Amino acid sequence: MVDTAAWMRGLAGGLMIGLAALSLLLFNGRIAGVSGVLGGALTGSMAGDRAWRWLFLVGLVVGALVYTLVAGRPVITAVPTSLGWTLIAGLLVGVGTRMGNGCTSGHGVCGLARFSGRSLVGTATFMLFGFVTVFVTRHLLGGL
Amino acid sequence: MRALIAVLVGMLFGFGLSLSGMTEPLRVLGFLDLAGQWDPTLGFVMGGALMVTLPGFWLARRRGRPILDSGFQLPTRRDLDRRLIIGTGLFGIGWGIAGFCPGPAIASLSSGLPMVLAFAAAMAVGMLVHDRLLNR
Numbered sequence: 001m002v003d004t005a006a007w008m009r010g011l012a013g014g015l016m017i018g019l020a021a022l023s024l025l026l027f028n029g030r031i032a033g034v035s036g037v038l039g040g041a042l043t044g045s046m047a048g049d050r051a052w053r054w055l056f057l058v059g060l061v062v063g064a065l066v067y068t069l070v071a072g073r074p075v076i077t078a079v080p081t082s083l084g085w086t087l088i089a090g091l092l093v094g095v096g097t098r099m100g101n102g103c104t105s106g107h108g109v110c111g112l113a114r115f116s117g118r119s120l121v122g123t124a125t126f127m128l129f130g131f132v133t134v135f136v137t138r139h140l141l142g143g144l
Numbered sequence: 145m146r147a148l149i150a151v152l153v154g155m156l157f158g159f160g161l162s163l164s165g166m167t168e169p170l171r172v173l174g175f176l177d178l179a180g181q182w183d184p185t186l187g188f189v190m191g192g193a194l195m196v197t198l199p200g201f202w203l204a205r206r207r208g209r210p211i212l213d214s215g216f217q218l219p220t221r222r223d224l225d226r227r228l229i230i231g232t233g234l235f236g237i238g239w240g241i242a243g244f245c246p247g248p249a250i251a252s253l254s255s256g257l258p259m260v261l262a263f264a265a266a267m268a269v270g271m272l273v274h275d276r277l278l279n280r
Contacts, residue, residue, distance in 0.1 A: 006185050010166075011188040012160075012192065013159075013160040014194075015192040015196055016156055016160025016163065017192070018200070019196050020154075020156040021193065022200035023152075025210065025216065026200070026207075027146070027149045027212045027213075028153075028212055028213055029209065029213040030217055031217070034245075035246040038271065042271055055147055055151045058154065059153065059155040059157070063156060063158025064158040064167065064254040066155065066158075067162035068162070068254060071162075071163070074255055075254060076167050076169070078170055080169055081169075081241060086242055086259055086262050087266045088238075088241065089238040089241035089242030092234050093238035093239060093245065093246065093249075094267040094269060094272075094274065095271070095273060096232065096237070096238060097231070097271070098231070099230060099274055100232035101231065103235060104247065105247050109193045113198045113200070113201040116222075118221060118228055125228075126232040129236025130236040133236065133237045134177045135177075135178070138177055138180060139179050139180070
């Protein structure tokens, strides 16, 4: 389906995500990888290092709320998986992003911009496994 | 000041994720579904973000230190180990099942949908389980 309006919203949103990641690095010297920020907020080793993480996470939610109010449309209209599969997926994402030290934002947006070899391999790996998983669930199993 | 930056950056990130459509799992799964009706939107999002961060990170790091702190806190590891591959692989499987990665999952909490809360809670449990039990 050719939906150029959605592609342009994606590009504009991507530019904002990039500007956010750049601002955090330029001002605070931190990487805007959401799994790293959340993991540190939950288990944080350094006491004084946790406050900004929670503030960033609250900002994520507030930013989405502002979008809902400004654009007049919900950020999410459908969850395609059952509760059981949603919980399994959440566990896999939680364990995986901590073990692999990053997610789409940390490895994908920030890591690639630093020319990190680990992030390049990490991004290629989660993309590959994402493609294969969707192929299996949608085309071999006929949906979860 | 650094606290204010953290909130504002989070808000911009959350707004951008919402505008981009990446808080909608079906759109993410549409990108991952190469054999179906492929939706390239996620590629535009990544491309847009990298258009800013690729030149921006290079310029920012040339300053030597961030504006509001004494030094950059960047990952230093360069080795490609098994945990990187297994971890990002597990993440990719979870991402492919639900269409959620951590940023959109947190931003989507704004919807108040119980299923989003369930995903976010399971993700947090997964992180704690890893850090407390599986971290060597």
